[in-house]
Amino acid sequence: MTDKYDNxxxxxxxxxxRGLGKRYGAREVLRRAQLSIEPGEFIAxxxxxxxxxxxxxRLVAGLEDASEGAVAVDGRPVHGLHGDTRVMFQDARLLPWxxxxxxxxxxxxxxxxxxxxxxxxxxxxADRAQEWPxxxxxxxxxxxxxxxxxxxxxxxxxLDEPLGALDALTRIEMHRLIEGLWQxxxxxxxxxxxxxxxAVALADRVxxxxxxxxxxxxxxxxxxxxxxxxARFAAIEKxxxxxxxxxxxxxxxxxxxxxxxxxxxxxAI
Amino acid sequence: xxxxIRELDTSAAAAAIAVPQEPGALAGLAAFAAGVGRRLVxxxxxxxxxxxxxxxxxxxxxxxxxxPAPSAVVRAAWELTASGELWTHVKVSAGRALAGLAIxxxxxxxxxxxTGSLRWAETLLDSTVQMVRNIPAxxxxxxxxxxxxxxxxxxxxxxxxxxxxxxxxNTFHGIRSVDPALVEMGRTYGLTRWxxxxxxxxxxxxxxxxxxxxxxxxxMWVILIVAETISAQSGxxxxxxxxxxxxxxxxxxxxxxxxxxxxxxxxxxARALEHWWLRWHPGYRQA
Numbered sequence: 001m002t003d004k005y006d007n008x009x010x011x012x013x014x015x016x017x018r019g020l021g022k023r024y025g026a027r028e029v030l031r032r033a034q035l036s037i038e039p040g041e042f043i044a045x046x047x048x049x050x051x052x053x054x055x056x057x058r059l060v061a062g063l064e065d066a067s068e069g070a071v072a073v074d075g076r077p078v079h080g081l082h083g084d085t086r087v088m089f090q091d092a093r094l095l096p097w098x099x100x101x102x103x104x105x106x107x108x109x110x111x112x113x114x115x116x117x118x119x120x121x122x123x124x125x126a127d128r129a130q131e132w133p134x135x136x137x138x139x140x141x142x143x144x145x146x147x148x149x150x151x152x153x154x155x156x157x158x159l160d161e162p163l164g165a166l167d168a169l170t171r172i173e174m175h176r177l178i179e180g181l182w183q184x185x186x187x188x189x190x191x192x193x194x195x196x197x198x199a200v201a202l203a204d205r206v207x208x209x210x211x212x213x214x215x216x217x218x219x220x221x222x223x224x225x226x227x228x229x230x231a232r233f234a235a236i237e238k239x240x241x242x243x244x245x246x247x248x249x250x251x252x253x254x255x256x257x258x259x260x261x262x263x264x265x266x267x268a269i
Numbered sequence: 270x271x272x273x274i275r276e277l278d279t280s281a282a283a284a285a286i287a288v289p290q291e292p293g294a295l296a297g298l299a300a301f302a303a304g305v306g307r308r309l310v311x312x313x314x315x316x317x318x319x320x321x322x323x324x325x326x327x328x329x330x331x332x333x334x335x336x337p338a339p340s341a342v343v344r345a346a347w348e349l350t351a352s353g354e355l356w357t358h359v360k361v362s363a364g365r366a367l368a369g370l371a372i373x374x375x376x377x378x379x380x381x382x383x384t385g386s387l388r389w390a391e392t393l394l395d396s397t398v399q400m401v402r403n404i405p406a407x408x409x410x411x412x413x414x415x416x417x418x419x420x421x422x423x424x425x426x427x428x429x430x431x432x433x434x435x436x437x438x439n440t441f442h443g444i445r446s447v448d449p450a451l452v453e454m455g456r457t458y459g460l461t462r463w464x465x466x467x468x469x470x471x472x473x474x475x476x477x478x479x480x481x482x483x484x485x486x487x488x489m490w491v492i493l494i495v496a497e498t499i500s501a502q503s504g505x506x507x508x509x510x511x512x513x514x515x516x517x518x519x520x521x522x523x524x525x526x527x528x529x530x531x532x533x534x535x536x537x538x539a540r541a542l543e544h545w546w547l548r549w550h551p552g553y554r555q556a
Contacts, residue, residue: 061457083459093454097472097549106468107458132549152458 012040012188013084013155015060019069022055029055031212032069040186044203046196046244052212057160057192061087073156086154090161092141094133094148101129104148112151119151120144123177139170143177150181157182159191163198172228175201179224196241200233201226206240216243337519342526345519354508359527362504365421366493366531369428374485377433378478381440386470391441398437406431406492410499424496431492435484443477444470476550479543486535494528 015037022030030052037043047053058064060071062081070077073084094103104116120126123143133141142162149157159178163171179202182189193199199206200220208216218240226233319339325331326338333341349355380398384391406427417423447470455469497506509524547553 063453063457081457081459085457087454087457089450089454091450093450095451095469095472097475097547098468099549106455107460107464134549134551148458 011155011186013073014039014075015156015188015190016072016075017056017060017069018072020056020059020066020071021068022052022059022064023067029212030059030209033209033212033214035207035214035217037188037190039188042182042189042191042202042204043207044191044193044199044205045207045209046193046199046240047209048244049194051209053192053209054160056209057087057158057190060156060190061085061158063087084155085158086149086152086156087158087160088142088145088149088162090164092133092138092145094141094144096133098133099129100125100131100133100136100144103133103144104151106148108151116147116151119147122150122181123147137170139166139174142166142174146174146178146181150185153185154187156188156190159189159193161193162191164194171198176225178202183224196244197228197237200237200240201228208240208244216240333518334516335518337522341519342522345517346523346526349508349520349523355523355527358503358505358508359531362493362497362506363531365424365497365504366428366489369425369493370432370485370489372425373429373432374436374482376429377436377481377485378440381437381478382444382466382471385441385444385474386466395441398434402434402438407495410495419500424493424501427496428489428492431488432485435488436478436481439477439481439484440474443474443481446477447473476543476547476553479539479546482542483536483539486539487532490528490532490535 015035017033017035020030020033021028033056035043045053045056055064059066062071062078062085065079072078073082094100095106098106101113101116101120104120105113108116117126117129120129123146125140125143125147128136128140133144136144145162163174166174175198178189191199191202196206200222203220206216206218206220207214208218218236220236222230222233222236228234322331322336323339326333326336326341331338337345346355380394384395384398409427409430413423413426417426451469451473452465455465460468494506497504498510501507501510505524505527509521512518512520512524543553
């Protein structure tokens with residue numbers, strides 16, 4: 001068991017989606033998605049709610065089976081869950097009956113406890129190790145969830161809108177934390193978010209999904225760490241946001257009153 | 270009444286004015302007295318009732334055949350304790366109750382875990398259990414006597430059957446209400462089926478299982494009392510039925526109070542379990 005954690009292959013995985021599609025009954029959620037991600041790359045997937053971006057992430061995670069096409073990790077097609085991948089969910093999904101440290105050691109062999117404490121210190125929560133999750137703030141819970149994912153030394157980290165429920169200040173803090181740990185460990189990261197600013201702040205490439213199709217794949221050539229006040233940052237953010245807004249949300253859940261531009265903006269903020 | 274309160278108020282105010290040099294000590298004393306008063310007040314009525322009962326017996330208004338004096342009950346309890354008889358019977362009764370709980374509750378827990386976790390097991394077994402559940406355990410007594418006679422196994426069977434259902438139902442319900450998001454998380458973290466059961470499903474269902482346990486504990490004593498009253502050669506039920514033959518109402522009362530005490534103890538124990546096992550739960554945390 002120990003070997004598994006001592007001899008981790010370095011860096012991230014190469015991830016490919018080959019004509020990936022998903023249907024629920026007659027409804028096609030994802031259509032022939034084609035995407036290739038280099039080892040150690042940070043990809044952000046943006047799009048309106050219900051556009052299929054979360055489905056894409058669940059297919060990559062192996063939580064659901066594709067209706068067509070395949071996901072390949074390091075050139076080999078994968079089916080179901082695989083050990084190199086860890087997922088960080090929108091809600092932290094901590095086990096409320098385990099203390100913080102015991103949440104981080106979930107699924108780890110007992111001799112790895114010291115390392116769990118180390119990772120907990122990296123996310124700045126070493127002093128809360130013996131606390132119950134119910135006593136933590138939303139941001140702290142997500143930091144524990146991040147530590148729990150990273151302690152397994154994943155080569156592919158999937159982030160499913162993990163910061164969606166946090167306040168603006170905590171989000172910026174979390175951006176720095178995630179970026180720092182990613183630069184240090186060089187795993188491949190796939191972030192699903194509805195926040196264009198977050199995508200531009202973190203990602204090497206921003207991919208836009210629209211009606212189940214990949215509509216845009218843009219490389220963000222800004223030096224890190226990125227400052228949100230920067231003029232080039234703002235320009236890129238505006239261009240992508242305009243592109244997202246271009247198409248009216250005809251298939252979004254609550255149609256009817258979305259024709260008015262001011263209301264159409266609600267979901268994007 | 271209002272008048273009295275007003276008078277109390279003014280006298281307290283007068284006292285406060287009279288001793289202005291140490292208001293802190295006075296206020297502290299008053300608060301202490303009020304605290305003691307609040308604790309004593311709920312006991313006033315029970316104490317008055319016992320005193321009235323004792324008086325009625327002493328004055329001969331109440332025949333000892335109907336109800337013995339409280340002092341007689343205390344004396345009987347003391348004599349039974351001193352002779353060791355009481356302890357023997359309590360041990361036998363508690364042993365029966367706990368053995369029945371272990372068998373019936375254990376089976377209920379196992380079956381609940383099975384039908385809660387596996388769809389095919391639910392389809393196969395749940396409706397049968399629900400049908401059998403509608404038969405009151407006490408209605409089985411004639412049949413049980415035919416099957417097992419009137420010895421220990423009959424009592425064990427009755428207790429087991431009655432504690433089985435609350436634990437089964439609550440275990441099943443508890444497992445079904447475990448957050449599926451947590452189970453999904455566990456799967457992505459590579460937990461085995463066994464680890465999922467141990468670390469996520471069972472702890473998630475625990476608050477519900479403990480509710481089942483508390484129901485079962487209540488039923489356990491009721492069925493035990495009925496079973497021991499029908500026939501027994503030892504135990505609290507035997508003690509009381511034997512005493513009835515000799516018109517020893519004081520011992521009958523000791524037996525009744527013992528049942529009440531054991532029931533209360535079981536409930537206190539179950540609540541202690543809740544406080545310990547669910548200490549992570551904001552709803553069970555002590556203030």
